[in-house]
Amino acid sequence: MTARHHRKVETQKKKARRAIPRPKVTRSLGNTGAARTRAKKQAGKARAAKAKASA
Numbered sequence: 001m002t003a004r005h006h007r008k009v010e011t012q013k014k015k016a017r018r019a020i021p022r023p024k025v026t027r028s029l030g031n032t033g034a035a036r037t038r039a040k041k042q043a044g045k046a047r048a049a050k051a052k053a054s055a
Contacts, residue, residue, distance in 0.1 A: 027042050028035055 027039060029039065030036070
């Protein structure tokens with residue numbers, strides 16, 4: 001269970017406010033076999049969709 005002490009909550013809020021806004025991750029990255037296979041499949045689908053859109 002995560003720490004919910006009032007001082008900890010305060011620190012988390014401050015850190016969240018300072019964080020640079022970044023876009024959400026759209027595809028899972030990783031160096032495991034399953035993750036690489038998923039990434040490869042997504043890349044292939046994206047490439048096919050792009051080719052279909054431009055054609």
